[in-house]
Amino acid sequence: MMLYNRIGLFRAERGISRKALAEAVGVNPQTIGYLERGDYKPSLELAMKIAAEFDVAIEHLFSFRPFEPVAAVLRRAGETA
Amino acid sequence: MMLYNRIGLFRAERGISRKALAEAVGVNPQTIGYLERGDYKPSLELAMKIAAEFDVAIEHLFSFRPFEPVAAVLRRAGETA
DNA sequence: ATCATATATTGTGTAAACACAACAAAAACT
DNA sequence: AGTTTTTGTTGTGTTTACACAATATATGAT
Numbered sequence: 001m002m003l004y005n006r007i008g009l010f011r012a013e014r015g016i017s018r019k020a021l022a023e024a025v026g027v028n029p030q031t032i033g034y035l036e037r038g039d040y041k042p043s044l045e046l047a048m049k050i051a052a053e054f055d056v057a058i059e060h061l062f063s064f065r066p067f068e069p070v071a072a073v074l075r076r077a078g079e080t081a
Numbered sequence: 082m083m084l085y086n087r088i089g090l091f092r093a094e095r096g097i098s099r100k101a102l103a104e105a106v107g108v109n110p111q112t113i114g115y116l117e118r119g120d121y122k123p124s125l126e127l128a129m130k131i132a133a134e135f136d137v138a139i140e141h142l143f144s145f146r147p148f149e150p151v152a153a154v155l156r157r158a159g160e161t162a
Numbered sequence: 163a164t165c166a167t168a169t170a171t172t173g174t175g176t177a178a179a180c181a182c183a184a185c186a187a188a189a190a191c192t
Numbered sequence: 193a194g195t196t197t198t199t200g201t202t203g204t205g206t207t208t209a210c211a212c213a214a215t216a217t218a219t220g221a222t
Contacts, residue, residue, distance in 0.1 A: 001126065003125070003126065017197080017198060017199090018198075018199070019197090019198075019199095027180075027181085028180075028181055028182070029198095029199090030180095030181085030182085030200090030201095031179080031180065031181080033199070033200070033201095034179085034180090037200090040178080040179060040180080041124060041125060041126055041178085041179080042124075042125050042179080043122060043123075043124055043125060043179070043180085043208095043209085044084070044122060044123050044124060044125045044127075044128040044139075044143060045082065045084065045122055046125075046179090046180090047125040047128075048139075048143070048145070057138065057140065058125070058129075058139045058140070059138065059139070062125060062129070064129070098167080098168060098169090099168075099169075100167090100168075100169095108210075108211085109210070109211055109212070110168095110169090111170095111171095111210090111211085111212085112209080112210065112211080114169070114170070114171095115209085115210090118170090121208080121209060121210080122208090122209080123209080124178095124179085124209070124210085127209090127210090163222105164221100164222085165220100165221085165222080166219100166220085166221080166222095167218100167219080167220075167221095168217100168218080168219075168220095169216100169217080169218075169219090170215100170216080170217075170218095171214100171215080171216075171217100172213100172214085172215085172216105173212100173213085173214085174211100174212085174213090175210105175211080175212085176209100176210085176211080177208100177209090177210080177211100178207100178208090178209085178210095179206105179207085179208085179209090180205105180206085180207075180208095181204100181205080181206080181207095182203105182204090182205085182206105183202100183203085183204090184201100184202085184203090185200100185201085185202085186199100186200080186201075186202105187198100187199080187200075187201100188197100188198080188199075188200090189196100189197080189198070189199085190195100190196080190197070190198085191194105191195085191196075191197085192193105192194085192195080192196095
């Protein structure tokens with residue numbers, strides 16, 4: 001079963017590298033890469049640490065179904081451009 | 082690092098056995114036992130399946146810090162007795 | 163008392179999430 | 193241009209979350 005994630009998205013938004021995120025959550029930089037590509041499925045522990053680092057709910061970070069594009073979320077959220 | 086959970090609590094509330102929960106989420110019955118006792122820390126995948134089964138957020142099911150007793154939650158929630 | 167169900171314990175095996183190292187390629191910055 | 197940073201890839205090793213089986217104990221129902 002495929003597991004989708006928004007790690008790269010949140011990393012990009014905050015301008016933090018894989019190496020920096022890895023250090024923040026206490027794993028090897030490679031591990032972040034594997035997670036972003038979907039090659040690894042994280043432990044709950046690691047998922048919680050990453051979610052805490054980004055201050056988002058786990059459900060917003062990982063999902064069994066592909067994530068809605070941010071543009072669509074912005075529209076739904078009725079952001080006033 | 083210890084990981085606390087409310088699996089037994091939700092199981093008790095809904096009157097479902099470990100075996101039944103195990104079948105619902107597709108794991109061995111022993112595995113549920115190990116999780117409840119804190120002997121195993123679940124994969125994110127299994128954690129998400131159990132949370133979905135109970136229809137609760139993962140954060141309400143698993144925590145690095147001990148869970149507040151239900152009595153205290155009820156008080157905070159201002160439930161009218 | 164008997165029988166079924168639920169839980170606990172112990173043991174063995176396997177798959178996969180990690181760590182770590184080395185190197186290549188691409189991107190960004192001076 | 194060069195040079196640092198970031199990312200991707202490949203390989204090897206270890207730990208642990210799982211599966212599965214067997215048995216013991218406790219509880220509950222009849």
